[in-house]
Amino acid sequence: MCKYARPLSKSSAAVFGPRGGAGVLEGGVFRWVSVFAFSVLAATAVAPKAGAQSVTKGPWVLELGEDSALLRVETDRPATVSVSLSAVGHEAEGALSFEGQTTTHPDDAAIGSVRLSGLRGDTRYEYVVRVGDDEERGELWTAPPPGAPFTFVVYGDNRTKQDMHVAVVEQMLEETDARVILHTGDFVEMGGRPRDWGDYFRNAGALVRRTGLFPSLGNHEIYGPGGLARYHRYLTREDTRETWYRADYGDLTVLALDSNVDWEPGTAQHDWLTATLAEVAEVAADRFVVVILHHGPYSSGRHGGFDDMREMGVPEQLRDAGVDVIFSGHDHDYERGDVDGLKYVVTGGGGAPLYTVNERSPHQLAFESVHHFVRGRIEGGRFHTRVVRIDGTVLEECSFAKGEPWQCEGGSPAGPVEPGISRQEDFFQNYGKRYGFYVVLVPVVIGAFLYAWRRRRKQKRAAKTDEKS
16 A cells, blocks of 8 residues: 555445445445446536527627628537628628638637628628527728728737726727727737636627727737637638738738747748738838737837847838838837837737836837827828827827828927836836835845854854863
């Protein structure tokens, strides 16, 4: 018998039997009770759920373009997903119908991706998604032709504080003409935790079912077992598992990058970016080009700019190819700036706890630690931005023409700048409060130990001296 095994008590042995023996429940009753319990559990795990299939998340729209889109939905089990679309203002043409099957994942959730094709350009569609007896409605607006104006919204870092995320979403829903969302990452606090994704789609559900979503991968999506797999499940494009892509919508080209992977030459993203920027450079003069990613190269906030990106010369690559603006997150604040003609906006105020650090760089033009989103609009050859706080007030409004500097209210490129604190002050304010007790306790304990050790040594030396004498 294992020396660490604890022997059964007499009462336990009477019921279950001694080790290797037979008690009251051992031979007959206990065996049948065990078999019955196991059978019930197995039947519960294997048996199909009663009732019709239903939608558990969504719908939401990805890869929205001029004549196509990808509609995605999660269901509680494998199902057929049917979608019908009606073009607003063109009802006489009749509805378009599409159908797809869900793919089941290890946790039994099923994802349905339905490709919508043959759509009219610059047209608002109302759609109905049917799964079993469940019915969900939404809308999408296909990309306009060159020169046509349109509105979009940009935000990120909505993780953690659900009430703040809801408040930001409520303000974005006021932008009824917004057609697409550019997201700078950190949709969830922990990508491997299912409830976090449930929070996101519940809080942003009314927005993503009516607005095309262009996502970028944050660092929190890859936290936890299976985090990246869940990001792929919900937000990666249909034809690839890569977390970087190009999307064109009207006069806007979006380059979504993954700041969680290496940037060195020879890596998949580096080679893709080099080739894509060569293509973009040929058309950049006639359209606005933006980059969305989580860790941006420039930031005055708690985390600061992404050193690897700058060291690899990525900003120079972007500038040379005609990129106009970099939208990033990671620092939970709003910041706007310009580095030698390459404009940047940090928009990490989607709901996560705010950071008050502002180690102002010479490139910074505006800064505020605030929950917010950015309303963007392309119209009349200009790129317009309006930053809206959760109370509906406007932080600033700016715009620029291709190749020209920011121009904000009053004709100046400068906007409001909140002073903030230094990173050192931030460290002591946050970690000092959390770990201050231990910072004091550890030296005291070590000092007491050393004092006792030295005293003991003196006593031993004194005892030896007495013995010799």
